[in-house]
Structures are given as C-alpha cells and as structure tokens.
Amino acid sequence: MSRLLDRLQSEMAALDAQQLRRSRHIAETACAPEQALTLAGTSQPRTMLGFSSNDYLGLAAHPALAAAWAEGAALYGTGSGGSHLIQGHSRAHSQLEERLAAWMSPFIPEARSLFFCTGYMANLAVLSALGGADAVIFSEALNHASLIDGARLAKARVVRYAHCDMAALDAQLAACDAPVKLIVSDAVFSMDGHIAPVADLLALAERHDAWLVIDDAHGFGVLGATGRGVLQALGLRSQRLVLVGTLGKAAGVAGAFVAAHRTVVDYLVQRARPYIFTTAAPPAVAHALLASLTLIEGEEGAQRRLRLQARIAQLRLGLQAVLPADGSAWLAPSPTAIQPLMLGDNARAMRVTAQLDALGIRVGAIRPPTVPAGTARLRIALSASHSEADVARLVDAVGQALAQPLMKPAKEPA
Template identity: 65%
Template sequence: QRINGRELLMFCSNDYLGLAAEPAIAEALAEGARLWGGGSGASPLVSGHSAAHEAVTDTLARWYAPHIPQARAIGFCTGYMANLAVVTALGDEHTEIFSEQLNHASLIDAARLAKAQVTRYDHADVAGLRTLLAASAAKIKLIVTDAVFSMDGDLAPLPKLLALAEEFDAWLIVDDAHGFGVLGATGRGSLEHFGLSSERLILVGTLGKAAGLAGAFVAAHATIVDYLLQSARNFIFSTASPPAVEHALLASCALIDGPLGAARRANLVALQAQLRDGLLALIDRHPRLGWSLTDSATPIQPLIVGGNAEVMALAAALEAAGLRVPGIRPPTVAAGTARLRITLCGTHTAADVDVLLTALERAAAAQECAA
C-alpha cells in the first residue's frame, strides 16, 4: 500500500484471500460495467434487483444448502446493513435477544434499535447463556454472535450455541464476516468449519473482505428469507448494489470455490503457524514487556501490548521500518489491552512474515532498553 508516497507492507487488511487486487476480479468488474452500466437505478423490490443479483444469491443459497435446510439468500449493500436488517426485522416486542459480549458494533446497534428485550451474555460463556435462556419467558429467542471475533481472532463456540438454540427453541444468528471465504475446506466459513446443519441457523456473510469486493448477504431457511424480503427495512428502502459488482462477485465466488481459493487458504494456515511461533519466541525473549497473544486460529493474530502509548510507539516503529500495522486502543478494545491487530493475507509470503518478525524484534529490544 502506498501512504504519503511510501510503499508499506500491510498486515492490517481484511482482504484475506488477496482477491481485491486479483486481475480476474478487476476484469469481471469492468465486464460487468460494460454489460450493466453503473448503478442499479432503484431499490430491489422496484427494479434494482437484476439477473446478476439473482445469480449471486442463487450461488450462495446452493453453498449453504448443506448447512441450512431449504436455504435461500438475500443480498445487502454492506454487512452493517445486513446485521441491522436481520436483528431489527426479527427482534419485535415478543422477542428476547441474547447478545454476545464482544459482538461487532453493528450487532450491538441492531439490538439497540430492535423492539426486543436485550440480554448480554459474557464472552463464550455457554453455561451462563444456558441459565439466561432457561429463565426467559419470551415467545421468540434470538442468540446473536460473531463467528470470528474481529479484535481477538478467536472463534465462537458455535456447536454449543446451536445445541442451546435447539434445546430452547431459539434462532442462532451468526455474523461470519471474518470466516466467509477463509474457514472450511471450500471457504464456506464457520458453518463448514464446524460441520453444522440446522434450520435454526441464520448466517450473515460479508463480501467486502475475503471476497474482495463489496456487499453482504443473509443465508437462512426460505421462510426467514421471505420474511426479510417483506420486513427488512434496510433491504426494502435502499437502492440495490451496482449490478457490475454482483457480476464481479460471481467471479469471486468461483475463485473462492476453486484451486486459487484453496491454495490461499492453505497458505494462510502455514503463515499463521509461522507468525505465532515467531511471536511466542519474541514474547519469551522479552518477558519484561508483558506482551501476549490471543487464542486465535484465524488470520487475525493480535499482539496484546497493554498500554496505549506503548502500542502507538510500536506501530510507529513498524511504519518507520516499512510496515503498516496500526495500533488498536480503547474504547475499541478493553482498557489495558491495546494491541497490534496483525492480519494475514493469502498473498503474503513466508519472507513477508519474517520481515514483520524482524522489525518487531528490533522494536521490542528498543522498548525494553527504554523501560
């Protein structure tokens, strides 16, 4: 990435498969513009829903058919809008929403905007959630969670959450923004990763991260999708996404599903192991700094530094060395857990990771000397 005239090696992008810069995607986008022009020209229910939109949602419905009986998909312009749409449409005055402590801001905002009662449960606390569900008298219960937590990189215990949904007649809404395209043998995300299947699953996926473009979708049982078509205000009252983008998304889906996607997911797994091994060795060499890692098995690999000043100094040192890894501070994360949120891409190389680890070693030694 070029910033202020300098080329920097990025370890902060959510372009997990490197598809945003893939020539085939650029070519498909240009082809889509030639075929469809610019914008969609209307909201989906008026005339904005094109054959290109339909092809994408049909593809995604087929992808999730093994995981959600009678699966259908509906498209949105952003993941934020998709989360708002699902939670506010389903969360009426007869509903209780059980919201994970570390959910993304869009899910938190969605719960606030819904007419439902909102109950927050502690991070990954399945036993605590079970107690809350058992005490609920709500007619409709929604368990709402990220699949991959964006600041920590850890996975929600989805099999256990789905078991609770089955036991207590609840729906499980899963925001798979950071799992789609990355997790699972074919990139279907967290449901494939865990081998889950249930009509109680409502999956939100984003198309601006691993897919390399823009947009989002909801995959769910046909009854749920039909309801969203008629009730999700974010869908009904928004201009549809440009059909050229949808045309390019078909190319992206083919890449995710094909040999290139498989190769880049395999590369991510290897890079994650290399990075974690290197970071753990670095932490062992500099114990006085108090750095630590989260329990992450995803491309999101946060290095917990602690203090705000320390993490910003570390980020500045990396940028001076030609690396872009911004510091993340409160209120985005809890006080005392400021961090470098290192994210890997399938087009990174082992040599790139070595460059990062070398720069971190130099910065760590400098901070330890200054302490």
C-alpha cells in the same frame, strides 16, 4: 455556533489525552501486501508492507475479479438505479443470491439468500426485523458494533452474555419466557481472532427454541474445505441458523449476504428496513462476486487457504521467539488470520505502531472503544498474498520495536 463547536473540540481534546483519536491514511495503490500509503499528517506516499487488511485470500486485486467487475459494468452500467423492490434488482443480483443459497443449502435446509450493500447493513436488517417487541436478543459480550447496533435498533429486550460462557447463556435462556429468542454471535471475533463455540450455541438454540444468528464476516471464504465458512468447518446444519456472510473481506469485493430458511428470507424482504429503503449495490459488484465464488471454491482458493495457514503458523512461531520475557507483550491465542499482539496500554500501542511505521511496516493499533479498556493491541491481519519473507520481516520489525525505548508517535495511526 461557537459554543457548539467548542463542545466538539473539547471532546476531541479528551480523545487526544487518552490516545484515542482516529486518523485516516490514503491508499494510493491497490490492496496488496506492499502498498503505497500516504500516512496521516504526511504529504508523500511511502511503500509500506501492510498487515492491516482483511483481504485474507489476497483476492482484492485479483485480475479475474477486476475483469469480471468491468464486464459487469459493461453489461449493467455503473449504478442499479433504485432499490431492490423498485427497479434495482438485476439479473446479477439474482444469480448471486441463487449461488449463495446453493452454497449454504448443505447447512441450512431450504436455504435462500439476500444480498446487502454491506455487512453492517445486513446485521441491522436481521436483528431489527426478527427482534420484535415480543423477542429477547441474547448478545455475545464481544460482538461486533454492527450486531450491537442492530440489537439497539430492534424493539426486543437485549440480554448480554459473558464471552463464550455457555453455562451462563443456558441459564439466561432457561429463565426467559419470551415467545421469540435470538442468540447472536460473531463466528470469528474480529479483534481477537478466535472462533466462537458455534456448535454449542446451536445446541442451546435447539434446547431453548431460539434462532441462532451468526455473523461469519471473518470466516467466510477462509474456513471450511471449500471456503463456505464456519458452518462448513464445523459440519453444522439446522433450520434455526441465520448466517450473515461478508463479501468485502476474504471474497475481495464488497457487500454481504444473509442465508437462512426461505421463510426467514421472505420475511426479511417484507420487514427489513435497511434492505427495503436503500438503493441496491451496483450490479457489477454482484457480477464480480460470482467470479470470486468460483475462485474461492476451486483449486486456487484451496491453495490460498493452505498458504494462509502456513503464514499463520510461521508468524506465531516467530513472534514467540522475539516477545519480551517479562510478559509485557503477548500474542493472544488465535487459529485464524487475525493475530492480536496484546500491549495493554493505549500509548504503548500507539508508540509501537509508530516504530513499525518507521521500519516500513503498517499494522493498526486497536484501542477502546473497539476493544475493552486496558486491552489495546496491534491487530496483525495475514493474507495468502503475504510471502514467507514478508512475515519474517514483520517478526524482525516487531522484535526491534519492542526492544527499543518507546518513542512518541509524530501522528496517531488509525
């Protein structure tokens, strides 16, 4: 046993040497711009101004959603009691799926939807079910880990295409004679913030008779006139579309859904192992999500999206004025709530994060393997709940941190 533990400890030491160890912090209060956090290696909570949450619309602590969750628990109890195909599929789950199908029907003819406990699970389900032995999966180079793992779980052969390189993908598809082809991409790239060329991907899917699987984790609720995501924002419509939407980010609750043609969803119910062989999420989650969808598509959701866009514009303008002239740190191009401040070196990213911590600002340092080697960054995530003063404080703190001599962090942030 000592030999086995020594092996693990040796691997952990290697992570330490490369500034790649991950740590967890404890959130003591609800998700909000100002949140009490007990940082790793400390014992007392501090109130920090956070820019790491995916709560893009600021709904995670919305009183209407908390009330709907409590109402759902009163109606259905705290647990589902079983899988969706045994006894766990509640009226709340059914209503949520019907509502989401109606949301997506303008973009996917004869749409149905299927609710999952997490977005990770939804991606595993779609790719492992549709990616049979006679299929080839064409996977974007910067896809999220859940899409990569879903492709690994599938029996299909996997072909990786260069980031947003439509010419290369076109050639790869043309050279493939498999009877089933799946093009798979994030809609908004989670560590870079820019939007995939989804219209071009759909055109290739039409040309080469392929499915197009789009993970809209960071676009759902934020993009489009009523927050229905990238398909609404781009005005796309096709039976070839298989959309995965996350409900624990902009929607402020938890879970995910797959929206596709009714035949695809019926097939997933029969063949998607991550759906069949797991306990359904608590019905109260689905009940709260129904309230979230009402907020997202209504006037309040529209106003929150406008505020978010204003904070994005403010941040980008402000940071351009404080970034070093030598180009040693730069803001990657992004029109979304995800704003990557590129630092390159792992150690530097860790040190700048520690300097921001000292100023009461919490921004996560993102390092390999989440991003390619040499592209360590601060992933600044904005919310509609951030005020103009919050963003101004962040800009000032980043300017101070980048101007100071780099100090060694006491503990590694996550």
